[in-house]
Amino acid sequence: MKPYSDGTVMNRDFLRSAFRSMLLARILENKLSSLYKAGKIVGGVYLGRGQEAVSACLGTSLIQGTDFFAPLIRDQAGRTAFGEPLIDCTRTYLGSVEGPMRGRDGNIHRGRPSMGMPAMISHLGAQVPVVAGMLFAKRLQGTLAGRVGATCIGDGATSTGAFHEGLNLAAIEGLPLVIVIGNNQFAYSTPNHRQFACKDLVEKAKGYGVGGFSVDGTDLLACASVIGEAVKRAREGGGPQMVVARLLRLSGHGEHDDGSYVPSEIRNGHYGRDCIEVAMRQLVENQLATVDEIFAWQDEFGDDVQRAVAQAQQEAVPDPYQEDWTALATRFPIPQPIFP
């Protein structure tokens, strides 16, 4: 095992696993993009290209069945790493009634809340207090020890009241919440300087009284080390942790958007580099994986994606005549009072 630059030991299994999630996410998202352009997708397509290292390192640091993970718009890699089945993604994008949202919600809004993965709403920052509440419940139930809840947001979401209120609440309660902010420099088309006035978003951590970390989001080794450490601190009782990852999304806000508002000097700058290419080099140079292995994974994931797409495409779409068209769990009228 080689040490990281900060002296901690490089975890071979972690890095290989995180990279595999990155690669699968990229292959899947390339396919989604093609399907979108072919008019096969119901609704929009939102990709995490360029943000896979951050997302995968968070997902890989979490334990499914124990931890909570509220993914956001650019977290295909983190979802995969956390254990979301590939078919959940293709079913939701392709509108299969078999998917977790049954056609009632789409694309990145999918989730499996009873398995620790809440389904995001579009209102940014709104998942922060939800994850805090999941953790709070575990504290009341006496099963919080060793558990972590994590969520990802972007630079834009740090301007919302929901982010502020949620993080402040989690800090007051000292909950093991990890917030990973992917600062991809543009909220849709709005640049950082129209979003916040502090020099670096991580400065906000101090104000909330939570741990703060910065990391180069294009660097898998750095992400693994920093995000892993943040999750570890939260798990060990250190309270909420904020990680700010600097990066650039390598696509538009959605596939309908060409991202032409990103100036070429940023696109061609350090954060414009592709985290997958960086990670491949890092794995090979550190003898964590061979080039042949990586190509084999690529083939394997290509087949997996094709199968998941084909299966979802063959499945039924929702039938309005079979819908029960009720938003309530309770079936009214109820014949007698519930409470004895």
Next chain:
Amino acid sequence: MSVTYIDAIREAQEKLLREDDRVFLYGQDIATFGGAFKATKGLAEQFPNRVFDAPISEDAMIGMAVGAAIEGMRPIVEMQFADFSSLAFNQLVNQAATHFYRTGVPIPITVRLPSGGTPGSGPFHSQSMEGIYAQYPGLVVLTPATVSDAYHMLLDGVALDDPVIFCEHKFLYRWLKAKSINGDHLPIGQARITRPGKHATVVAYSAMVHEAVRAADRLAQDGWEIEVVDLRSVKPLDLDTILASVARTGRLLAVGEAFPWGGVTAEVIARVSEEGFHLLDAPPQRLNARDTPVPYHPKLWAAHRPTPESICEALRKLLSF
């Protein structure tokens, strides 16, 4: 010995805390202080680690409750005033209300909204929000008007698997007393004939039930028998009881304390017009607060909301058609 409306709400929460491990209370100033209206007085001492002060973060309070509900808890959130729930609107209508439909996982949270006007409370401590929440699919909206309903509907509301907006009227808190907490204990979703009559139906809810009964008492002196229907739950709406009453009387007045544009009274009129047009002997009428913010001065406030006088006037007009 008498029980007030606020006593009933406190008693219900005490019973829930005692009998259901999943219940906890969350709200501003509700722990040691016992809440702005003392609805949780003494509960923090009685139930350690079950009653929590929240930061002034209405959005996060509901978000947190949703998360806790996903993980099997049944939180009761106190908004200090119904008016402040506008700050939690997103989490209520987009997170809590859509959750079961989207994911199949129910969100059994109960949000207590101290609602309605009291003299001198002004524009931001007087609002009636039931119509706004009832507009959104996925929420149950309750408006108890009696001491017994305040108690039983809170118990039943917490037992529901859906998010419940529990609109309790601040004016009734200490003004309304009953000999006991016991009552007919109707199920949620069923309206009550508070006062039977045959000449006209007044559909009301929350504090307006009492104003409608006063108006009916006055008209009784002139020989009019006014039927008063207490909706109890504005969503679901018990259209059967309303239609049955209109079938008896042929005349309908819907009274609410909320602002006049849309809302519960408009819904009642629309539904009766759709499904019971043939039962009506006169155009259905509605009476609401005026279309201004709720005024501060008691003299203005008293003329802003429906009163026994204005209800009588509306009924006389209805009866003379």
